[in-house]
Structure formats: C-alpha cells, structure tokens
Amino acid sequence: MLSRVANSIYWMNRYIERAENVARFIRVNLNLTLDMPSENGNQWEPLVKITGDRAFFEERNLAYTKEEVVRFLTFDRDYPNSIFSCVAAARENARSIREIISSDMWEHMNNFYLELKDAGSSVFARTDPHRFFENIQMRSLLFASLLDGTMSHGEEWNFAKVGMLIERADKTTRILDVKYFMLLPRADLVNTPYDNIQWMAVLKSASALEMFRRRQYRITPQNVADFLIFDSRFPRSIRHCISNAQVCLHRITGSSSGSAHNDAEKRLGRLVADLEYIDIDEVIEGGLHEYLDGLQTRINLVDDAIGEAFFNLKPLTGTTLAEQ
Amino acid sequence: MVTFKNYDTGGFYDELIDENGHPRPGAQLLVDKIESLPEGDLTMRQKAAESLLLKMGITFNVYGREEGTEKIWPFDIIPRIVSRGDWQQIENGLKQRIFALNAFIGDIYNDKKILKDKIIPEELILTCRAYRKECEGFTPPRGVWCHVVGTDLVRDADGRFYVLEDNLRCPSGVSYVLENRQLLKRTFPQVFEASRVKPVDDYSARLLEMLQYMAPDHVRSPVIGVLTPGIYNSAYFEHSFLSQQIGVDLVEGRDLVVSDGFVHMLTTKGLKRVDVLYRRIDDDFIDPEVFRPDSMLGVKGLMDVYRRGRIAMANAPGTGIADDKVIYAYLPKIIKYYTGEAPILNNVPTYICQDEKDRAHVLANLDKLVVKAANESGGYGMLIGPHASKEEREAFAKKIAAEPRNYMAQPTISLSRVPTVVGDRIEGRHVDLRPFVLYGKEIYVQSGGLTRVALPKGSLVVNSSQGGGSKDTWVV
Numbered sequence A: 001m002l003s004r005v006a007n008s009i010y011w012m013n014r015y016i017e018r019a020e021n022v023a024r025f026i027r028v029n030l031n032l033t034l035d036m037p038s039e040n041g042n043q044w045e046p047l048v049k050i051t052g053d054r055a056f057f058e059e060r061n062l063a064y065t066k067e068e069v070v071r072f073l074t075f076d077r078d079y080p081n082s083i084f085s086c087v088a089a090a091r092e093n094a095r096s097i098r099e100i101i102s103s104d105m106w107e108h109m110n111n112f113y114l115e116l117k118d119a120g121s122s123v124f125a126r127t128d129p130h131r132f133f134e135n136i137q138m139r140s141l142l143f144a145s146l147l148d149g150t151m152s153h154g155e156e157w158n159f160a161k162v163g164m165l166i167e168r169a170d171k172t173t174r175i176l177d178v179k180y181f182m183l184l185p186r187a188d189l190v191n192t193p194y195d196n197i198q199w200m201a202v203l204k205s206a207s208a209l210e211m212f213r214r215r216q217y218r219i220t221p222q223n224v225a226d227f228l229i230f231d232s233r234f235p236r237s238i239r240h241c242i243s244n245a246q247v248c249l250h251r252i253t254g255s256s257s258g259s260a261h262n263d264a265e266k267r268l269g270r271l272v273a274d275l276e277y278i279d280i281d282e283v284i285e286g287g288l289h290e291y292l293d294g295l296q297t298r299i300n301l302v303d304d305a306i307g308e309a310f311f312n313l314k315p316l317t318g319t320t321l322a323e324q
Numbered sequence B: 001m002v003t004f005k006n007y008d009t010g011g012f013y014d015e016l017i018d019e020n021g022h023p024r025p026g027a028q029l030l031v032d033k034i035e036s037l038p039e040g041d042l043t044m045r046q047k048a049a050e051s052l053l054l055k056m057g058i059t060f061n062v063y064g065r066e067e068g069t070e071k072i073w074p075f076d077i078i079p080r081i082v083s084r085g086d087w088q089q090i091e092n093g094l095k096q097r098i099f100a101l102n103a104f105i106g107d108i109y110n111d112k113k114i115l116k117d118k119i120i121p122e123e124l125i126l127t128c129r130a131y132r133k134e135c136e137g138f139t140p141p142r143g144v145w146c147h148v149v150g151t152d153l154v155r156d157a158d159g160r161f162y163v164l165e166d167n168l169r170c171p172s173g174v175s176y177v178l179e180n181r182q183l184l185k186r187t188f189p190q191v192f193e194a195s196r197v198k199p200v201d202d203y204s205a206r207l208l209e210m211l212q213y214m215a216p217d218h219v220r221s222p223v224i225g226v227l228t229p230g231i232y233n234s235a236y237f238e239h240s241f242l243s244q245q246i247g248v249d250l251v252e253g254r255d256l257v258v259s260d261g262f263v264h265m266l267t268t269k270g271l272k273r274v275d276v277l278y279r280r281i282d283d284d285f286i287d288p289e290v291f292r293p294d295s296m297l298g299v300k301g302l303m304d305v306y307r308r309g310r311i312a313m314a315n316a317p318g319t320g321i322a323d324d325k326v327i328y329a330y331l332p333k334i335i336k337y338y339t340g341e342a343p344i345l346n347n348v349p350t351y352i353c354q355d356e357k358d359r360a361h362v363l364a365n366l367d368k369l370v371v372k373a374a375n376e377s378g379g380y381g382m383l384i385g386p387h388a389s390k391e392e393r394e395a396f397a398k399k400i401a402a403e404p405r406n407y408m409a410q411p412t413i414s415l416s417r418v419p420t421v422v423g424d425r426i427e428g429r430h431v432d433l434r435p436f437v438l439y440g441k442e443i444y445v446q447s448g449g450l451t452r453v454a455l456p457k458g459s460l461v462v463n464s465s466q467g468g469g470s471k472d473t474w475v476v
Helices: A003-035 A045-051 A054-059 A066-075 A083-096 A103-117 A120-127 A129-150 A155-183 A193-205 A209-214 A221-230 A238-253 A263-277 A280-286 A288-311 B028-036 B041-056 B084-109 B122-126 B174-187 B189-195 B202-213 B236-246 B302-307 B319-323 B327-339 B356-364 B390-402
Strands: B059-061 B070-072 B075-082 B148-155 B161-167 B224-228 B249-252 B256-259 B262-267 B270-273 B276-279 B312-314 B369-373 B382-384 B407-411 B417-422 B425-434 B436-439 B443-445 B450-454 B468-475
Touching: A003 A045, A003 A066, A003 A083, A003 A129, A003 A155, A003 A193, A003 A288, A003 B262, A045 A054, A045 A066, A045 A155, A066 A083, A066 A120, A083 A103, A103 A120, A103 A129, A103 B041, A120 A129, A129 A155, A155 A193, A155 A221, A155 A238, A155 A288, A193 A209, A193 A221, A209 A221, A221 A238, A221 A280, A238 A263, A238 A288, A263 A288, A280 A288, B028 B075, B028 B189, B041 B070, B041 B075, B041 B174, B041 B417, B059 B236, B075 B084, B075 B174, B075 B417, B075 B425, B075 B450, B084 B148, B084 B161, B084 B319, B084 B327, B084 B436, B084 B443, B161 B319, B161 B327, B161 B425, B174 B189, B174 B202, B174 B236, B174 B450, B174 B468, B202 B224, B202 B236, B202 B276, B202 B312, B202 B436, B224 B236, B236 B249, B256 B302, B262 B302, B319 B327, B356 B390, B356 B407, B382 B390, B417 B450
Parallel strands: B075 B468, B224 B249, B224 B276, B276 B312
Antiparallel strands: B059 B070, B148 B161, B148 B425, B148 B436, B256 B262, B262 B270, B369 B382, B369 B407, B417 B425, B425 B450, B436 B443, B450 B468
16 A cells, blocks of 8 residues: 555544543543542643643643633644644545545544534533533544444554554553652542542543453552553553554564564564563552653654654655655 | 426526426426425425535635635536437537547647648647647557546537537546536436436446556556645545545655656555556646656656656646647647548637737627637636626737737637526526546547536636536436
8 A cells, every 4th residue: 555545544543542532531630620629739730741742832821721721632723732633634634545444434534523623613612511522532433433344454454553552552651651640649648539539530531440440459559550551451551552553563564473574563562572571560660650751752663663664665766755 | 386487598598498488308307396396395405415515525625725725516406407319419529529639639749740731830839838849759558648538518599519628638527427416316316217317427437447448568457546636636536536436546746756667656565566647637747857847746757657658647748739729729620630520519619819810800809709818727817708897808908919829719608507506496507518538449428527507696607716516417
C-alpha cells in the first residue's frame, strides 16, 4: 500500500483514540468534582497536565477553571489536541483515503465532524456535558467498531490498529503518571473516603474500574498502577496495547514474532520483553514516575521508527513526504 | 399539491413539458407521479436528497476561499428526460466528433496534413497556448490521445442540440452522474423502474477496461493509478470516487518517483512500478522538469518515461489543442477532413476574433453575443453580452482588440429548460448536458451524462462555481 495512505490511516486512528481519551478524562473529572468538596484544591489543572500541553495552555493566559479548561480541551481550534481538532484531523485524513476505508466508516466520521462543527454543539456541551462527552466517546468507539466490522483485516487495518494502540498506551502512561504524582503525597487524604474516590476516578479514566474489581484487588495505589501497566488482558493496560501493537506490526511485515525486520519491530520487541519481565515492586522501587517517563519516551521512539520504516520512504531522488 | 397546470415554459424549449402544456413522450409517468404527491412531499424528498449528499460528503471545494468551504453541489431531484431518438443522434454525433478530434491531434503533432492542405491556418495552431512542442513526433499507445472526453451540448429554442464546447483535458462530473443516479433511484423508485431508464453504471467498468487496454506492451497485468492534485482540488471527490469504483490506488505527485527509467509508487514495502496513470492534473503541472518548474503536484521525469513508452497516460499530454475555443470553430471542417462525413451534431455558429470581418461584427454586436476566452474553462473569462453592463462590455472590447487570437464569440442561445424545485413550487431553469465519452478499443458514450442547471432565476451560467447545480439525466 502507499506510504502516504498508511500514514493517513495510522494517524486517523490515533486522532480518534485521542479524542475519545480526552472526552473520557473530562467526563470522569466532571463526575469527580461532584463528589469532592470544592475547597479541595484545583480539580482541573491535572487534566491539562495529562495532555502534556500545559505550556500551550498557559501561554494563552487561560485560567484553570472548569469552563476554560473544558472549552480549551474540547473546542479550541488552535489547539491541535482539542477534541475538535482531533476529529477534524481524523476526518481530513479519512477524506484523503476514503477510497481505502469503508463508506460506513467515512460517513460516520464525516457526520461526527459535521455535528461537532455545528454551532449547537458548544451549547450542548454546556447544558448537558455528561451526555455530550458520552456522545463523543460513543462516536469514537463506534468508529473503532466500524473499522473492525467493515474493513478487511489486511495491511491497512493493521496500520490503523497500531496507531490506535500506540496512542492508547501513551494516554494510559500519562493519566497514571499525573494522578500518581498528585495523589501520593497527599498524606492527609490517605485512607479517607476521598482517597478511594480519587483512585477510583483514576481507574474510571481508563475505563478500568469494573475490570479491576473483577480481579478482586483492593484499591491501593500500587494495585492500580500494577493493573494499568501490567495486566495482560485489560485492553487499555500498557502491556496489552504494546504487545498487540507488536502483533499487528509483525502481520504487516510478515516476519515472525521472534525476529525483527526494522527498527520499529526491534524497539517494540524490546519494550514488550521489558513489560513482561519486570514487576510493579521493582518499578516502585526505582520510582514510578521515572519508569512511566521512560515508557513515554520509548513509545515515542517506536512511533518515530514506524514513520522511518513505512511512511517516509526516501527514494534516491530525495523526495520527502510531509509529516502529520 | 404540486401541479404542472400553471407551469410556464416562458417561451423556451422545455425538456419535460411541450408548448401546449402536455408532458413530452417519456415524461408522462414522472409528471403524474409528481402531481400525485401529497402537499409538501416533493420539498421533503428534495431536502432528504440534499442532506444525504452532505452526509456522504459528496462535496466540492470552492477556489479562492478559506479552507473549510467544502460545499455540496446543489442537486435537483426532477430529472431531465431525453428520448431514445434524440439520444441516438447525440451518441452517433459524439462518436463521429471524438474520432475526428483524436485523428486531428495525432495529425497536428505528426504529419500536419490538415495544415498543409490549408484547412486550418497554421499560425492558429502555433499560437495556441495548449500546443505542446514536447509531443511533436510522438504517438501515444494505441494511437489514442483523448481517452476521456466530456462534450457540452445545449438545446436551442428550435429544439435542436448544438455542441457548445469539447473538454479533452481533464473533464470532470462523471462521479455526479453516477451518484445522482443512486439518489434518484431512491427518490422515485417506481417511476424509475417503469420508465425503463438506460443504465449509467457501466461507466466504471468501461473506464477500467480502457485504462488496461492502454498499458505498455511489456506488461501483463498493469498497475494503474489515478493521479490527483490532492484533497484541496475542487474535483477531489471525483478522483477518490473513481479510483474506488475501479479499484486502483489514488496517488498524488508526492507518492510517485522516477527511478531506473520507470515510474514507481512509494509503498510501505518499497517501490512499486506504475504502468498506467489516469491523471487528473493539467499538462502544465505533471512534470516540473518539462512544464511548469514551480509545480508541486507533478512527478519529475514523468514525461521522459512516458515518451519512452514505459508508462501510459490518460489523457495524453497535448490534447488541449483540440478544445481550444478558436479551434472549435473549425470543427465542422475537421470532421469532414478526417471522416469524409458531414457533422451529425452542429456547432453553435462562431465568430473568430482573429478574423478581421468576424471581429468587426463581434465588436459591433457585443450586447447580443457571448464572448469566451480561447483557453479558459469553468465559466471564467467570459462575457455574456445581453446581461453585461456597458462598462463591462467596453472593458471586454479592449481585451479583444489587444489579443484577438484569444477570443471567440457566439450568439446567445436560449438554453432549454427543465422544471426545477424552487421552494415549494416548480419553475423552469436553464440546463446544458455533458455526456461522457471513453476512447479505448472502441468509442463508448455513457447513456445519459451530466445535466447542469443554472439555479438562479433567468441565469444561463451552469458552472458549479457560479450558482449551478445538477440533475439526473434519463435516457428513456
């Protein structure tokens, strides 16, 4: 398949996954603020921190109020990672490959974008935020399901999956990192109801609460981190995302899982092995933040290597492809 | 309830209703159906069709505006109906015309017999902006230059069809023919079935067949690509649609590279050779080494590979010579010269501003004529005399005097009309017709074509950039 097409399909899915994650973060936080006394510190700053774009937010002289943070993360057209920008970018990518994807996928994506672009959507977000963000999540999930259900599971589909899984792994590292950092030092909250509520919120932010419970874990910081990083079956755990991304990548290149054709496979393979052979005690001992930070860097390097191996083919004439 | 009882044909030829207010043959079923619809139903069907278009993302981009001005091309649900008899004449006429045009292009770039026989003044060709020196002495695969042609026809008050212009470079619109048909089948299913409308859907298969037929001899199963300028091009939807229909890759210039004497696509598994390109980029932009050096859309070295016969291109570079609006005036002679026959489809009478006598006539009658620039399309560079202000006419007169070679003029044709949904009523609106022709092993004319309609009351300009819409065309 064309490199440009592979690039577009990869990013289309990353953007949709990103939009869904942001919507989920906002929704969980809206719920959380209902349970938490308002004098209890700032609830909205961490949300911006999770995105990794705090500098962008502060440069624009915005305040960490519910209204401004929600508007920024949802509708800001100049901010490339707002829900609106993500959906618009996903749709732009879809438009450039609509002959590759199914018409169900295209029409759904197009509709998703048109709805969000409509002036009524910001009113909807203000008057009924829970339903609004749930809608965004459902639209995103429906798209992922259309991908699985209406498109052949060939090379294109595998690129789509890799994009989605890489994005998901990245988002899970971020939410855990920010929340862990914030919650752990609050000795005054330990073993109070608020402590539990906060950790439940962390799990909810990764849609993980019920599945976590089924493992009959007690809600402790260590257990939460263990589950979100290392659980082998939960679809949003980092390990699960990374090892599935590896499977998809091997399907693309046709190499067996023990070997590596290119840098992307090598890096991904090493990451998978590390996630399999390290446990949470070792991680905590070395510092969770340092570990998560390292994971993020390595995930970014995988992303770079995928670009090098498949999207930015450099022919002898030196023609280069535009990057997303 | 919508009725045709008070429908006013306004003294124009109406495609559905005759001068006595009766439906024309073939239109009876449709008229009955529309009149039987409950109050508001027609408007509702019209709205349903429009929202479907938006949802399906069948849009075009308007040039010269901010990004994000994707618009749906207005679509009117009342079809235009063409009788089988009329259609037969159109089809025969187009086959004859396209055959002659193709022969003409080949002759111009090779033996130049038609110039030597003084049928056409040589200087007219050499001053044509679309003339490509690079094509001299070249013969494309199978001798075909104009693989895809869209010829614009109009019907005058006398009820006869005339050719308004030929489009031999990258004619667009066929995707709308195919999509409009899908929409109309949903809008009037019973009438459609009972009217026994000739199908249009075989176009895609014919297009693919033609492209495969053009492949270089050394290739068994050719790799074909549709070359597009990208998503900001006004016809992007069509490029993407067609490549999907025929199941080939849609490529941009940046996806292609010349290496080892062949054209290749950049794929996730390395380079992959391309054998045939259905290119939807103008000559000027396809190869910055040969044509415009500032082109970002093309492929460096493409022309060289092409001239060596290692890749086929549809349409061939250089075809623009045949849709020059001044050359058009010579079409009756061209047809006679290459086929020995009289033209089946007539031209609109044309005055060539290069010719002294014609020019004097044009300048004296600017208020009655339509003046067109030889090398423009899309309704740009055009003066509609009767609708222009005095200042506009004077400004145009200066342009003509300064550059006579670049202009031609025609009498205003009273374009025929078709009933069109306007709010909750029906009014006549002017239309033209662009049938699509493929030149492969044989010449194929799609049964129907694109009916473009000028939506503003009284308007004669059907171009999408200037308030035009489209209709389905039924050959019954």
